[in-house]
Amino acid sequence: MNGTYLNSTFFINSDHPKVLAYAHSKIEPHASDTEKSIALFEAVRDGYFYDPYHLDLRPQALVASNILQRRAAYCIEKAVLLCALLRAVGIPSRLNFGNVKNHIAVERIVNILKTDVLVFHGCTEVRLADHWIKLTPAFNKSLCEKLGVPVLEFDGKKDAVFQQYSDDGTVFMEYVHDYGSFDDLPYAKMLNSFSEHYPHLEIPEDLILNLD
16 A cells, blocks of 8 residues: 555656655655654745645646745645655655635635635645654744744644644634545546635636736
8 A cells, every 4th residue: 555655646756856856855864754754844834935825726837846946835735745755755645635614714815715615725644653644734834923823843643734723722724524535636626626616716727826
């Protein structure tokens, strides 16, 4: 089973030279798989500013080696990139997707989406100590401070998913639907989910959405 989740795929192109180089630059050569996973999680979490307002949904834009070249990314892109980096250092990983209700969503995104539900939110699952652990590297440290939520830390043992509560105890995130886990980005399912839940966005033929 783990072999499937170590393979390079179209979107998770973990054998790309730039992906391999970046992954190995973020880890210590003799570190454990747990230590490597933590280092790569933090590299993706804080190395890319979370930006849900500029969505390039063209297939090539969602390939890990291309995501790597940017300074900002949204949750699906960050999940794909982390998955590729983990596989690049020999750690089994896969993608998981779900719908998330954002209880403290900023007015701007609610007005755009016409809902506080974030559809097809992406996270990475890593295989450590014979079990799968969920990781969401979406929110970088500076954004967490701005929103007043704790920085999401990964200890190598427990799931590190979107925080349920903000710093003041207010309900923050709630998972309301699980699409399951995948060895590569389920591109058609993702687009169908966006079209179903956000029909007013009218995804253009060139698949680029600027939601400013």
